[in-house]
Amino acid sequence: MRASRLVTLLLLLQNRGRMTAQQLAEELEVSVRTVYRDVEALGAAGIPLYGAAGHAGGYRLVDGYRTRLTGLTTDESQAAFLAALPGAAAELGLGEALATAQLKLRAALPTELREHAGHIQERFLLDAPGWYGDADRTPHLAAVAAAVWARRAVALRYRRWRAPEEIERRVEPYGLVLKAGRWYVVAGGASGIRTYRVDQILGLQLLEEFDIPDGFDLVRHWNSYLDGFRARLHTGEALVRLTPEGARRLGVTSTGAGWTETRVPIESVDHAHGEFLRLGADVEVMAPAELRDRIAATARALAARYES
Structure with missing residues (x-):
């Protein structure tokens, strides 16, 4: 640990120029006394650094000196x-x-x-998760990542949305994907290549090593998976009328100041029911009849509740 800290101290001085003992201690998360000892050790090893006292004092390397200790682990x-x-x-x-x-x-x-x-x-800062969702707790992420790096199969205990909700499977993790703030592991198994949410993993055990299939490409597989997901997501469509505000909120090109009639893809009647209710009076569903009837029934129930 000390050797690594000495290299880090040296690189800090090389990158930032003059730094006080207090600043170095905060960066290295050690005491000022430890910084003093580390600086003495670097000087004894022949590193050309010097310190100056006073308000503008601190440690710095002799001008022109650059270390070659930049190899990455x-x-x-x-x-x-x-x-x-x-x-x-x-x-x-x-x-x-x-x-x-x-x-x-x-x-x-x-x-x-x-x-x-x-x-x-x-x-510049990249903040991947969305506004309205807290980051998922992924206590097993580091273990999954270790299995991916080491090419080790794992015995998963996993929670899914359909019955049976809790399952156990042996899978071979090919890669990890971070999508919209949520981690997924792409893994091969007896039923083929599947995608698992890491936050739904209840437990895992490392097993034997495995060889990843020839020709497998994580990026290409993930893009194909997304295409299939979108195709499965929108299995129907609805005919709707939208006010200019409704068209704007739904991302539809408005035809003018009046109502715009258009067809939009929907995942299911249940899902579309909730999504269109968000638009309130800015949307009228014309078809399918089942969806129109569901929204009308909800509107009547809401009206009755608020009138009382």
Whole structure:
């Protein structure tokens, strides 16, 4: 641990220039006394750094000195590919590795590019989850990720939406996908390649190693899965009339100041019933008759309730 901390201290000084002992202690999460000892150890090892007292004091490297200790560890290289999603890296247990990897990457860049990289992190942030959903609790995510990295099969205890709700399966995890703030694992098994929500995993046990099928491509498979999901999602359509406000909220091109008649895809009568009720008086469902009758019945029930 100390050797890693000494390298990190050295890279901090190389990237940021002058830093006080207190600033270094906060970055390294150690005491100021530990920083003093680490600085002495670096000096004894021949690293050209010096300290100055006073308000503008601190430690810094001799101008022109650059360390070549910028090689990435396995964890750090994996974390570097997740640099756009620091929250994802933290969930996978790679938060500390990501911070160290970014520090090493900065150290390897020329001064002008290093400054540009700093500006990017200051001005751009990717926050993947949606506004109205809390992040799912994924206590088994790190274990699933370990199985993916090591190509180890797992015995899953899994909760699904249809009966039987709790199942047990042996699967071979091919890859992890983060979609809209939710983690999914793509895995092969006796019934073919399936997608499982990681937050629905109730328990798992690592099993033997496996070989991923030749030609399997996670990105290509996921895109195909999404295409199939969308095709299964919208199995019907509804004929509706929309006010200009209703057309705007539904993302339909309005034909003018009056009502716009259009057909929209729907997942099911039950789902469409709730979605169209959100639009209130800005939508009139013309067909299918079952959906129109359901909405009319709900409207009558609401009117009766509020009149009383």
